[in-house]
Every structure is written in structure tokens, then in C-alpha cells.
Amino acid sequence: MFDLATSKVHDEARQGEAYAPFENDPNVYTKRFYIESYGCQMNFSDSEIVASILAGEGFGATRNYEEADLILLNTCSIREKAEQTVRKRLTEFKKLKKQRPSTLIGVLGCMAERLKAKLLEEEKLVDIVVGPDAYRTLPGLIQEADGGHKAVNVLLSREETYADISPVRLNSNGITAFVSIMRGCNNMCSFCVVPFTRGRERSRDAHSIVKECRELFENGYKEVTLLGQNVDSYYWIPSNDSDHKTGSEGAVSFAMLLEMVALISPDLRVRFSTSHPKDITDDVLHTMAKYENICKYIHLPLQSGSTRVLQLMNRSYTREWYMARVDRIREILPDCGISSDIIAGFCTETEEDHQETLSLMSYAKYDMSYMFFYSERPGTLAQRRYKDDIPDEVKKRRLQEIVELQNKLSLESNLKDVGKTFKVLIESDSKRNDQDWMGRNSQNKVVVFPKGNKAHKPGDYVWVRVKECTQATLLGELI
Ligand code: SAM
Ligand code: SF4
Numbered sequence: 001m002f003d004l005a006t007s008k009v010h011d012e013a014r015q016g017e018a019y020a021p022f023e024n025d026p027n028v029y030t031k032r033f034y035i036e037s038y039g040c041q042m043n044f045s046d047s048e049i050v051a052s053i054l055a056g057e058g059f060g061a062t063r064n065y066e067e068a069d070l071i072l073l074n075t076c077s078i079r080e081k082a083e084q085t086v087r088k089r090l091t092e093f094k095k096l097k098k099q100r101p102s103t104l105i106g107v108l109g110c111m112a113e114r115l116k117a118k119l120l121e122e123e124k125l126v127d128i129v130v131g132p133d134a135y136r137t138l139p140g141l142i143q144e145a146d147g148g149h150k151a152v153n154v155l156l157s158r159e160e161t162y163a164d165i166s167p168v169r170l171n172s173n174g175i176t177a178f179v180s181i182m183r184g185c186n187n188m189c190s191f192c193v194v195p196f197t198r199g200r201e202r203s204r205d206a207h208s209i210v211k212e213c214r215e216l217f218e219n220g221y222k223e224v225t226l227l228g229q230n231v232d233s234y235y236w237i238p239s240n241d242s243d244h245k246t247g248s249e250g251a252v253s254f255a256m257l258l259e260m261v262a263l264i265s266p267d268l269r270v271r272f273s274t275s276h277p278k279d280i281t282d283d284v285l286h287t288m289a290k291y292e293n294i295c296k297y298i299h300l301p302l303q304s305g306s307t308r309v310l311q312l313m314n315r316s317y318t319r320e321w322y323m324a325r326v327d328r329i330r331e332i333l334p335d336c337g338i339s340s341d342i343i344a345g346f347c348t349e350t351e352e353d354h355q356e357t358l359s360l361m362s363y364a365k366y367d368m369s370y371m372f373f374y375s376e377r378p379g380t381l382a383q384r385r386y387k388d389d390i391p392d393e394v395k396k397r398r399l400q401e402i403v404e405l406q407n408k409l410s411l412e413s414n415l416k417d418v419g420k421t422f423k424v425l426i427e428s429d430s431k432r433n434d435q436d437w438m439g440r441n442s443q444n445k446v447v448v449f450p451k452g453n454k455a456h457k458p459g460d461y462v463w464v465r466v467k468e469c470t471q472a473t474l475l476g477e478l479i
Contacts, residue, residue, distance in 0.1 A: 015038055015039075015085070016036050016037075016038060016085070016089065017036065017037055017044075017171065027055070027060065029058055029059060029060030030058055031057075031058055031059045031060070031069045031070070032059065032060055032061070032062040032067055032068045032069055032070070033051075033054050033059045033060075033061060033062070033068055033069065033070040033071075033072060034061070034062050034063070034064070034065040034068035034070070034071045034072070035047050035050065035051065035061070035071075035072040035073075035074060035170075036072070036073050036074065036089070037074040038073070038074065038075050038076040038082060038085065038086060038109075039074075039075065039076025039077075039078060039082060039109070039110065040076065040078070041178055041225070041227055041273070042180065042183075042198075042227055042228075042229070043074050043075075043076060043109055043110075044074075044178065045167065045178045045179075045180045045227055046074060046108075046109065046132060046135070046180070047072075047074045047108075047170070048167035048168055048169060048170055049135060049162045049165050049167050049180075050072065050074070050108065050135050050138065051167070051168040051170055052165050052166055052167050052168045053135055053136065053138055053139070053165065054070075054138065055168055056139075057138075057139045057142070061170060065093070065096070066096060068103065069102070069103060069104065070103070070104045070105075070106065070142065071093060071103060071104070071105045071106070072105075072106045072107075072108055073086055073089060073090070073105075073106070073107050073108065073109075074108040074109045075107055075108065075109040075110055075111035075112060076109065076110055076111065077110040077111050077113075077114045077193050077197055077377065078110070078192075078193060078194070078375075078377075079372065079375035079377075080375045080376075080377070081375065082111075083111055086107070086111055087123070090105070090107075090123050090125065090126065093105055093125060094125060097125045104127045104128060104142065104145050104146070105125055105126050105127050105128070106126070106127060106128035106129070106130060106138075106141075106142075106145075107119055107123070107126050107128070107129050107130070108130050108131075108132070108135070109131075109132055109197075110132065110193065110194070110197035110198065111197075112129045112130055112131050112132075112154060113131035113132060113154050113156070113196070113197040113198070114193065114196065114197050114378075114379075115129075116129065116131075116152065116154045117129065117152050120150050120152065126150075127145040127150055127151065128141050128142065128145050128150075128151045128152075129150075129151070129152045129153075129154065130152075130153055130154070131153065131154035131155065131156060131197075132156075132183070132197070132198050132199075133155065133156050133157040133160045133183070133198075133199060134153035134154065134155055134157075135162070136160075136162075137153045141153060156184075156198075156199035156200070157199065158199070158200050158202060159202060160183065160202075161180075161182070161183055161202055161203070161204035161205070162180070162204075163204045163205045163208040163209075164208065166212070166215075167212075173427055173428055173458065174219075174220055174221065174458070174459070175220075175221060175222050175223060175425070175426075175427050175428075175458050175459045176221065176222070176223040176224075176225070176425075176427060177216050177221050177223070177224055177225070178224075178225050178227050179209060179212055179213055179216070179224050179225065179226055179227065180204065180227045180228070181203065181204050181209050181226045181227060181228050181231065181234055181257065182201060182202060182203045182204055182228035182229070182230075182231070182233075182234050183198060183199070183201070183202055183204075183228075184198045184199040184200045184201040184202055184229070185198060185201055185229040185230055186200060186201040186230075186233070187229075187230060187276065187314075187316075188314055188381060189303070189313055189314050189315055190312060190313050190314045190380060190381035190382040190385065190386075191303075191313055191343065191346060191374060191377070191380060191382045192377070192380060193377040193378075193379065193380055194229060196379055196380070198229070201229070201230070201233065203234050203235055203236040204236065205236060206236045206252040206256075206257050206260065209226070209257065209260075209261070210260050210261060210264065213261050213264055213268070213270075214264050216268075217264055217265055217267075217268045220459060221268070222267065222268060222269060222425055222459050222461075223268070223269040223270075223271065223425060224261065224268065224269070224270055224271070225270075225271040225272060225273060226257070226258070226261065226270065226271070226272040226273075227272075227273060228272075228273075228274070229274060230274065230275075230276045230279060231254055231272050231273065231274065231275060232254050232275055232276055232279035232280045232281065232284060233254070233276070233279050234252075234253065234254040234257055235251060235252070235253055235254075236251065236252045236257075237250070237251045237252075238250045238251075253283070254272075254281075254284060255281065255283035255284045255286075255287045258270060258272065258284065258287050258288070258291075258294060259287050259290075259291070262287075262291040262293055262294050263291075265293075266291075266292065266293050267293070267461070268293060269293050269294075269295055269425060269442075270291075270293060270294045270295065271295045271297065271444070273299045274299050274301060274341075275298055275299060275300050276301075277300055277301070277302070277315075277317045277321065277322050277325050278315070278316040278317045278321070280298070280300065280325060282328065282332070285328065285329060285332040285333060286332060288332075288333055288336075289332055289333055295442045295443070295444065296333050296335055296336040296337060296442045296443055297336065297337040297338075297339070297442065297443050297444040298329060298336060298337070298338050298339075299338075299339045299340070299341075300325070300326075300329075300338055300339070300340060300364075301340055301341035301342075302322060302340045302341070302342055302357070302360060302361070302364070303315055303341060303342060303343050303346075304342070304343065304346060304349070304353065304356075304357050305319055305322075305353075305356040305357035305358070305359060305360030305361070306319065306349070306352070306353035306354075306356040306357065307319045307320070308353065309346055309348070309349055309353050312346065312347060312348065312382075312386065313343075313346060313382075314381065319356065319360060322360065322364075323360070323363055323364075326338065326363065326364045335442075335443070336443070337367045337368075337413075337442075337443030337444050337445065338364055338365070338366055338367060339366055339367055339368040339369060339370075339444075340361070340364065340366045340368075340369045340370075341369065341370045341371075341372070342357060342361070342369050342370075342371045342372070342402055343372050343373070343374050344357075344371070344372070344373045344374065344395055344396075344398040344399040344402055345373050345374045345390035345394060345395030345398055345399070346374045346382070346390070347374070347382055347386035347387060347388055347389060347390070348386065348387075348389060348390075349374075349390055349398075354398045354401075357402065358401065358402065358405055361402070361405055361406065361409065362405070362409070365409055365412070365413060366406060366409055366410075366413075367409075367410060367413045367443065367444075367445065368406070368410055368444075369402075369406045371399060371402050371403055371406060372399070373392075373395040373396060373398075373399045374388070374390070374395060376388040407471055410471045410472065411469075411470075411471040414445070414469035414470070414471065414472075414473075414474055415469060417445070417466050417469065417474055418466050418467065418468060418469055418474075419465075419466065420465070420466055421463055421464065421465045421466075421479060422441035422442070422443075422445075422447060422463070422464055422466065422474075422476075423441065423442065423461055423462075423463055424439040424440065424441050424447045424449075424461070424462055424463070424464045425439050425440060425459070425460075425461055426438075426439040426456055426457065426458050426459065426460050426461075426462060427439050427440065427458055428458055430448045432448075435450060435451055436448050436449060436450050436451060437449055437450075437451055437456065437458075437462075439462070439464075441464075441474070445473075445474050446472065446473045446474065447464055447466070447473070447474045447475075447476055448473055448474070448475055448476075449464050449475065449476045449477055449478055450477065450478070452477075452478055454478060456478075462478055463478070463479050464476040464477065464478060464479065465477055465479050
């Protein structure tokens with residue numbers, strides 16, 4: 001369900017998720033760490049890098065924070081609400097810290113980067129503050145904190161991509177995995193704190209990405225999602241002559257990277273997120289069309305349907321440009337799913353601007369959207385330049401209208417799939433009934449169907465005919 005009080009955040013179900021101990025881990029650990037992740041998928045992926053660094057220091061994961069020697073919160077700053085959630089969570093560790101003062105508490109990620117040492121002053125029980133580019137220094141910081149000193153490292157880097165660190169897959173279903181391909185963002189959308197908390201954009205070594213994806217496939221994974229704030233601006237240039245050469249000058253674009261990963265195996269599905277409407281190229285669309293295993297699904301955040309508001313947001317595209325991109329996607333990839341991010345009530349937004357957002361949503365026929373009301377963030381261009389002048393009730397009413405329209409569009413999109421047959425990758429038992437499988441089709445729609453008497457398992461591809469649907473799910477039968 002959509003919660004108007006909180007507004008929807010990426011993958012609501014996973015917010016604050018604690019990781020399970022590593023699966024089939026033969027190591028015996030003397031120390032335990034507990035980690036919770038908030039915010040976007042990038043943070044969840046970073047927590048797996050942190051887990052890998054900590055494993056090297058003899059720390060094993062626990063799901064019970066009461067038995068942990070080290071408690072970490074990997075935080076998000078994207079909206080004020082996200083930060084409030086973390087602050088509230090921190091207060092819940094107070095009792096434990098009193099009983100066991102030796103337990104170290106660390107704040108990682110965007111909130112650490114935004115507030116820096118101020119976080120130590122404001123939240124007395126915090127011992128360690130680490131920004132997203134400083135995770136390699138965690139062992140030293142833990143040692144410092146063990147010695148009774150507060151430890152901070154929030155240095156941002158122009159090079160760090162953690163390319164050589166093999167993430168420890170935590171809480172994994174063993175079928176789908178996220179692979180970070182770049183870090184930071186250079187876009188400076190006026191509402192957004194990310195360029196300040198995650199630094200300049202940099203692309204990870206293409207060969208290390210392909211290696212990680214290949215290893216995942218060899219270990220039974222069937223789907224990888226390539227992650228970046230703006231994947232279309234991925235561009236990796238080998239640093240010296242000894243690097244492998246790809247393309248005319250050895251440089252790798254996002255379209256080329258997609259192809260390299262798709263070629264690992266036709267049985268490995270490839271997804272990616274997030275695309276920026278100003279940067280997504282026809283090359284990428286043609287590469288998607290060329291390979292069956294590159295999923296036909298694009299997350300193409302709109303933010304606003306009004307050219308005037310888009311300009312204030314510094315999004316670098318117009319309403320017409322966005323519509324032309326949607327047309328091009330439909331032309332090259334007729335069966336492609338499209339989803340979006342939308343912000344209601346940005347500074348100066350009029351009723352007409354809002355209506356333009358609604359009409360563009362109908363034009364694009366989104367299958368799904370993440371919808372938010374505008375939350376002013378300290379230090380951003382919008383906070384410095386514009387007044388947050390839309391009253392909360394208006395923001396919420398507009399958001400409600402956006403949500404209602406999206407619900408209608410999602411249902412219409414699903415109804416069109418009734419009677420069609422899809423190739424589905426089985427991920428797990430259905431949440432509601434363990435007699436049903438849950439999987440996804442190429443368009444990223446959730447498909448639920450009875451297991452029947454067939455001996456399928458998670459990771460299998462099956463063909464499913466859709467018999468009926470809800471707004472969120474396609475319900476079908478095996479064929
Ligand atoms: N890089 C991605 C892009 O440009 O589409 C998205 C990154 S951001 C983590 C995810 C979404 O959060 C954005 O697309 C935007 O809709 C929303 N968002 C970012 N800043 C916000 C703010 N200040 N208030 C409300 N929503 C915000
Ligand atoms: Fe933020 Fe814009 Fe960068 Fe996305 S593209 S992370 S919204 S600045």
C-alpha cells in the first residue's frame with residue numbers, strides 16, 4: 001500500500017532491512033556485526049561491499065543486534081523523512097549501548113556524508129561516521145573507536161569504485177543480484193542531495209563488472225541489475241596500455257557494457273537502473289532489442305511533466321523531449337515496460353504544471369512509478385535559490401492524484417497482459433501461498449502462478465499464461 005504520510009521510498013519493503021548471516025559460510029567468527037540499510041538500491045549494494053571488508057577483519061554478520069559488537073546503519077538523505085527514520089532508529093539502540101558500552105555504533109552512507117562530524121555531536125551514542133567513498137578505511141576507524149575515540153572519515157573520492165572488492169551477497173535469494181557499475185552523479189538536479197553526498201560521477205572498470213557478473217552466473221545467479229544514478233553516462237576508459245582494448249579507443253560506453261554482460265550467457269538476464277531521459281541513447285535501445293536476455297524494461301524518471309518546472313529542477317530536458325524518448329522506446333522496443341519517479345509540489349508548481357504531469361503520465365502509460373512529494377534538502381540548488389512555497393496539504397493532494405492515476409495506469413497495463421504468455425524467471429515462493437511460485441517477466445512485472453506437480457525451482461525459466469491480474473500482479477498458469 002502507498003502511505004501518504006511517509007510517501008513512497010524505493011523498495012519500501014526493504015527499508016531498514018537487517019542482513020542474515022552469510023549463507024554456507026564455513027568461517028568461524030569471533031566478532032559479529034549487524035547492518036541495516038535504508039534508501040536506494042545503491043546503499044543495499046554498498047552494504048555488501050562493507051560486509052566483504054568486515055569479513056576480512058574477522059567479523060561475521062548477525063541478524064540480532066543485541067549480540068553484535070558493531071552496529072551499522074547505512075543511511076539515506078534523499079528526503080527529510082529518510083533521515084528522521086534513521087534518527088529514530090538510533091534512539092532504539094540507547095538501552096543496549098548503556099548495558100554494553102563496548103558495542104560500537106556506526107553511521108554509514110549519505111547521512112554520514114551530509115552531516116559529517118556534526119552527527120557525532122547530535123547523536124551522542126554514535127562512535128563511527130563513514131561516507132560512501134571511505135569504506136576501505138572502516139577497519140582503522142573501528143580500531144580507533146575501540147580505543148575510545150570517535151572516528152570519522154567522510155572524504156569523497158574521484159576514483160573509488162570498489163572495483164576489486166567482491167561483495168558478500170547477503171540476504172540473497174541466490175537468483176538475482178545488484179552490481180554497481182558507477183558511483184556519484186554530476187547532474188545537479190536542483191532538488192537532489194546525491195551529488196553532495198556521493199560525489200563526482202565515476203565509472204567502474206568494465207572488465208571487473210563483467211568478471212563479477214560471470215562469477216555470479218557461475219554461482220547459480222540468473223539475473224543481474226547494473227546500478228548507477230545515471231547509467232547512460234557510464235563511460236570507462238582503460239587507464240594504461242596493458243588494459244584490454246574494447247571499441248576503437250578501448251573506451252566502453254553503456255551500450256557496449258550492456259552487450260558485454262549480455263554475452264556472458266543467454267540464460268543470464270540483464271537489467272539496469274537508472275536511465276536519465278536526457279542521456280538514454282538509441283544505441284542502448286538497439287542493444288536491448290538485439291539481445292533477448294536484456295530485459296525489456298526501462299526506469300525513466302520524469303519528475304515533472306511541465307517544461308517550466310523541469311527547467312527549475314535542472315533536468316535538462318523538456319516535456320516534448322521526454323515524449324519523443326517514450327515514442328522512440330515504443331518504436332524500437334514495442335513490448336518494453338516503462339516506469340518513472342515523480343515529484344509532486346516542487347517549488348512554484350501551479351495547478352497547470354500539475355495537470356501537465358498527470359497528462360504526461362497518461363501519455364507514457366507507466367507500468368509503475370515511485371511517487372514523492374517534494375522535500376527540501378539543505379545545501380541543494382533548490383534550497384538556495386527557490387522558496388519551498390507549495391503548502392503541505394496541496395503537495396499531498398497532488399501526490400494523491402498522481403498515485404490514483406498511476407494505480408489506474410498499472411491496472412490498465414496489467415489487463416492488457418491477460419491472455420498473453422510470458423517467460424518468467426522463478427524467484428521464490430509467493431508471499432501469500434507457498435503452493436504458488438513468484439517470478440518476474442522481462443518487463444519486470446510480478447507473476448504468480450500455482451506450482452502444480454512440476455518439479456521447478458527458483459532460478460528456472462518457465463512459460464506462464466496470464467489468466468487474470470490485480471493492479472500489482474499478473475496471475476497465471478504454467479504451460
Ligand atoms: N538518479 C536517479 C534519477 O535521476 O532518476 C534517481 C535518484 S534519487 C535516489 C530517486 C528519486 O528520489 C528521484 O528520482 C526523485 O524522484 C526523488 N527525489 C530526489 N530528491 C528528492 C527530494 N528532495 N524530494 C522528493 N523526492 C526526491
Ligand atoms: Fe539526483 Fe538528478 Fe543525479 Fe538522479 S540524476 S541522482 S535526481 S542529481
